Each structure stands twice: as C-alpha cells, then as structure tokens.
Amino acid sequence: MTNNAHSELVDSLIGMYENSSEAFFFFNKDNKLLHLNPIAKEIVDTDAIDAMLEGQERSICQTCKGYTNTTELISCENCYFSDPKQDFSSFQVYLDTKDIGVLPYVASFHTIDSEKGTKVLILRNLTKLLETRELLFKNTTIKQIIKAQEDERKRISRELHDSVAQEILSSLVDLRLMKYLKSPEEVSQKVQHMEASLTRLLDEIRNMSVELRPSSLDDLGIEAALRSHFKWIEKNYGLVVHYKSEIKGKRFLNEIETVVYRICQESILNALKYADVDEVNVELYEKDDNLILKIVDDGIGFDTSQRVFKGTGLGLFGMKERAELVGGKLSIMSSMGKGTEVLLYIPLKER
Amino acid sequence: MKNDIDFQKVITAFKDKYEVDLVALAFIQPAQLEYVLTWQYAIGNINNRLKRIVLQSGKGIAGQVFKSGKPMHVPNVVTEYPERDLFNYPIIVSEKIKSFCALPLYRKNKVQGVLLLGYREEDKMTYELFEKVIYNIHIDFPKYYGKEMAKN
Incomplete structure (x- = not known):
C-alpha cells in the first residue's frame, strides 16, 4: 500500500470512529478500556466509563446487564467479556444506558491485534430493528386472526345453510303437501314425520348454539x-x-x-x-x-x-x-x- | 326387528371376504322422536373410541351416508381430506383409516344403518371393489338392501 492510500484509509477509519452511529470500545489484553468513540460516550454512564478506563475488575458489569444465549434472553453465563471462548462475532447484549434504561444492542466482540491482545467491542442500537420486527409479527398475526375469523364465519354459515335451512325447507314442503292429502291417516303420518324433522332441527340449533357459547x-x-x-x-x-x-x-x-x-x-x-x-x-x-x-x-x-x-x-x-x-x-x-x-x-x- | 341376525357374524364375513382392515356397522335406535345413530358392531378396530361416539345426522361419515341415503367412496383419505379437517371424522382418525367406503342399509325404504369398510393403506378401496360391494350387498347382508327401491 502506498503511503498516500494508507493515510486515506486512516482518515476514513478515524472518520468512521468519530461519526459512526455504532459505538466502539477498544480494550487491551487486561480488559482495560483504551479508547471509546463519541457515540459510546453518549450511551454509557460516565461513572462506568471512568471505572473501565481505570481497568477496574468487572467494571463493564456496571453497564452490561448480560447477553442473549440459547437458554436465556439475558444471561451472564459464559461471559463474552471475561471468558470469550465461543464465537462472539455477533450477539445480542443488554446495556444499562444513560437516562433511557436497559436497551438491547447487537454486538460483536473480537481481537484485532493478537500480539498485543487488543480487542474491540462494537455496538449497534437494536431498538428500531426490534420495533420493525414486532410490528411485522403483529401484522402477520392480525392477518391470520382475520383469516381464522372468516373461516369460522364460513363454517357457521355453511352449517346454517346445510342443516337448519334444509330441514326447514323440507318441513315447508311437507306442510304444503298437507293440503292435498285426503285420508286422515296420511295426514297423521305426515304430521309425525314433520314432528321428527322439527325435533331434529331443534336439536341441531341447540347444538350449534352450545358450540358457539354454552349458556351453562x-x-x-x-x-x-x-x-x-x-x-x-x-x-x-x-x-x-x-x-x-x-x-x-x-x-x-x-x-x-x-x-x-x-x-x-x-x-x-x-x-x-x-x-x-x-x-x-x-x-x-x-x-x-x-x-x-x-x-x-x-x-x-x-x-x-x-x-x-x-x-x-x-x-x-x-x-x-x-x-x-x-x-x-x-x-x-x-x-x-x-x-x-x-x-x-x-x-x-x-x- | 333386527335381533334375528347375528351382525357380528355378518361383519366378520365381510372382513374375510373383502380382506379389509376394519368393518363397522352403525344402526339407528329409536329414541322417542330423535334418531340416535351409534357404531354398535365393529371388527378389526384398534380401540373402542368409535363405540362411544353418538353420531349426528349429517355429520361425519355415517351421518352423511345416513342423511343422504347414498353410498360414499373415498379411495384416498390423505389426498381427499385436508389434515386440519380430519378431526371431523373421528373414526378415520382413531382407526387410522386411509381408504374406505360406506354404504347405507335400507329396510322398508328407510335407511336403517350404515356399513363402513376401511383399509389402513391408501388407495386399497378401488372403484371396482366399491362397485362389487354395492352389487353384492343384498347377498352379503341378508334382509337389507343398498338402494332405495322405487315404489311399486
């Protein structure tokens, strides 16, 4: 790399460091805070920063409330900071931020200089992302709920049409037929038939009503x-x-x-x-x-x-x-x- | 009226003749004015869930056959019924039936019962077999017949 290109890269990196919306924290091999960018200073409480700059033990815990692992949303088990054995190139961390309280951040923590043991912690605000995701979830759920509601109405409508309307129609036909019946025996038989059909209908209506909401x-x-x-x-x-x-x-x-x-x-x-x-x-x-x-x-x-x-x-x-x-x-x-x-x-x- | 026939024997004969996995027989029982339809006889059943079911006219397999008076043929349950509607056919689910037919049993021009023949394998109840069962029903099932007879 030519000198010129190198200084351009350094300028860009510094620019990113100063103006990025992501928070950067650099730590040395003893987990003492070396540098942090302006946005990082905005997020984290000043007392916590001072403690970290002094390299006090577990000083990061003043702001970090834990990270999300496969068993828990907020956990301190296998801490990414003090015991970074696993891959922590991308994880979710909860920070106690200045004035706003505990917020989720997407973080990455890795070594950038293995000789000196320098490490960098990069944080990106997740609030917006989570809001979008929650809204998306809500919207898809609402869609499903509307569909379920329509299906239920379809079912009730079909049941009304297939059982109730049909039985009434059949009784109506029987009733019309009565006019043309001559012998009392025939009439009595028809009446009996209708009685059975109406009883069945009553039963079906009762069944539907209980299915919808039992009065009991x-x-x-x-x-x-x-x-x-x-x-x-x-x-x-x-x-x-x-x-x-x-x-x-x-x-x-x-x-x-x-x-x-x-x-x-x-x-x-x-x-x-x-x-x-x-x-x-x-x-x-x-x-x-x-x-x-x-x-x-x-x-x-x-x-x-x-x-x-x-x-x-x-x-x-x-x-x-x-x-x-x-x-x-x-x-x-x-x-x-x-x-x-x-x-x-x-x-x-x-x- | 129907005590003169040993129905268990009849359905056992059906099972042997057509080599089906399940034969179930439902009869209406007169209960005042209502119809009560229950599976009273079965052979080849896995459990007794089906015997507890009181069938409603128009619902389930027996209900549909009973109400319409028409036989029903479903060669493949898996392709013909969506899985989420399947629970409306409890006998199919609890007996793991994959292919079946159901016939009305007439006597005195009224549906008196429903006969179900089922396989636990898909596509085993072919159309030819279904036709054969219908054609022979009055022989296999004494004193009953499979279709409404035209008056006179």
Whole structure:
C-alpha cells in the first residue's frame, strides 16, 4: 500500500470512529478500556466509563446487564467479556444506558491485534430493528386472526345453510303437501314425520348454539359447563375426559370462567387432533389464591422449542393471550413421546 | 326387528371376504322422536373410541351416508381430506383409516344403518371393489338392501 492510500484509509477509519452511529470500545489484553468513540460516550454512564478506563475488575458489569444465549434472553453465563471462548462475532447484549434504561444492542466482540491482545467491542442500537420486527409479527398475526375469523364465519354459515335451512325447507314442503292429502291417516303420518324433522332441527340449533357459547357457562358456572362440554366431546369424538374438580361449584368472575373454559376447550381439541390418545385428564382446583387448570394426556407429545405448526399456529398463541387477559400464566410442557401437560394459573387475589 | 341376525357374524364375513382392515356397522335406535345413530358392531378396530361416539345426522361419515341415503367412496383419505379437517371424522382418525367406503342399509325404504369398510393403506378401496360391494350387498347382508327401491 502506498503511503498516500494508507493515510486515506486512516482518515476514513478515524472518520468512521468519530461519526459512526455504532459505538466502539477498544480494550487491551487486561480488559482495560483504551479508547471509546463519541457515540459510546453518549450511551454509557460516565461513572462506568471512568471505572473501565481505570481497568477496574468487572467494571463493564456496571453497564452490561448480560447477553442473549440459547437458554436465556439475558444471561451472564459464559461471559463474552471475561471468558470469550465461543464465537462472539455477533450477539445480542443488554446495556444499562444513560437516562433511557436497559436497551438491547447487537454486538460483536473480537481481537484485532493478537500480539498485543487488543480487542474491540462494537455496538449497534437494536431498538428500531426490534420495533420493525414486532410490528411485522403483529401484522402477520392480525392477518391470520382475520383469516381464522372468516373461516369460522364460513363454517357457521355453511352449517346454517346445510342443516337448519334444509330441514326447514323440507318441513315447508311437507306442510304444503298437507293440503292435498285426503285420508286422515296420511295426514297423521305426515304430521309425525314433520314432528321428527322439527325435533331434529331443534336439536341441531341447540347444538350449534352450545358450540358457539354454552349458556351453562353464564348460568351454572365453569364446573358444570366443562362437565357438559366433556360429555359432548365423548359423544361426538369418542374421547373420554377424566374430570376432577375441587372447586365445589364455586363461581368466579365471568371473564375468568370464559378464559378457563376456552383454554380447556382448545387444549382438549389439540389432544384430540394431534396427540393420538383416547383419554385425557383434566383437573380444576384452587390453591393459594390461584385457580388452577391442568390438562394432561399421555399422547405422542411435541417439541415445544420447534415452531412447526400442524394447524394454524393460532391455537397456542390464543391460549397464551387469553391467559394474559386475566393476569394468568399458561405453561405447556411436552416432549416427543412423553405426552403433554397444559397448566393454567389464574391469580384470584387483588380483584 | 333386527335381533334375528347375528351382525357380528355378518361383519366378520365381510372382513374375510373383502380382506379389509376394519368393518363397522352403525344402526339407528329409536329414541322417542330423535334418531340416535351409534357404531354398535365393529371388527378389526384398534380401540373402542368409535363405540362411544353418538353420531349426528349429517355429520361425519355415517351421518352423511345416513342423511343422504347414498353410498360414499373415498379411495384416498390423505389426498381427499385436508389434515386440519380430519378431526371431523373421528373414526378415520382413531382407526387410522386411509381408504374406505360406506354404504347405507335400507329396510322398508328407510335407511336403517350404515356399513363402513376401511383399509389402513391408501388407495386399497378401488372403484371396482366399491362397485362389487354395492352389487353384492343384498347377498352379503341378508334382509337389507343398498338402494332405495322405487315404489311399486
């Protein structure tokens, strides 16, 4: 490299160092801070900078709150700074910034001079990126929710058309026919036929109404509503639900009961669709001011860390959202071949 | 009315004759004015889930056959039913049926029951076989027939 080109490069590097939106920290082999650029000074608290410049032990911990590894969002395990054995060319780090609080940054930490042991830590603000990503996630979820809503409407519409409208039409035809019937026996037979058809219709309407939202949930409470739902499941799908309830018919806030009912309904449906079982255990009880719902099956299970959806992918998401609506917590434990356990905690205090 | 036939024997004969994996037989039971349709007889079934199911008219395989009075032929479940709709056909799921046909059983010009013949392998219930089953139903199934008879 010619001298001229070299000095141009140095100028560019200095320019980048001074004006970049990325923060640069240079450390020597003893982890003493050598230099930092203006943006770095803006991010990090002055006391922390002074401590780092003095090379105090663990001084970086005054600003660094941990980094994201495969097990935790914010972790200090295998610290990138004091024990950089792994590849830390790109990772996410959480810094306690001046005035704004803890923020996520994308960071890289590597040695630039192996003889002297000089290292550089480069930080880039991640807030904007995360906001975009969150918005994207929200938008795609909304799209899926709208689609699910349309599908549900389609299903109800089809059911109305196929069963209700059809049965009424058939009764109407029978009714018109009556005028032309001559003998009382024929009339009586027709009436009997219509009665059967209308009874069936009534049954179907009742079924649809309960499927949409059981009135027993409002009138009789969660315990009874679940019991009749399980009976319905057994009748329609042949899945036996062993139900143990220890709440003794106690009533809770309407929103809590709805959440419990829907989450239970969804879990059972999941077991039915995917678990390959014909028995499910459900427990509902109160413990330490928590309402607890436990749904356990010993089916084929699934890998909770893998995001492979067999259905729409909205079911589990919806269950979590519902739980959060009433300040509850939902945990799903499962692994391949070991069955699935869904646990819902809803705090009952402070209401 | 139907006590004079040993249905378990009849469906066992079906299983042997057509070499199917599952034979199930649903009958309506008079319950006041309503129809109650249940799978009462089965052979080759993996579990008893199907016997717990109370079928609704118009729903599921038996429900559709019962309501329409027409036979149903699905040579390949995997290609014809999307997986997410499959749970509406519990017997197909719990018995892992991949290919089947279902026929109405008439008596006195009314559908009295539904007969299901299923394979656990795709494409085994061919159209030829389906035709053959329909054609022979009145022989294989004494006192019942597979189609509505025209009056007079």
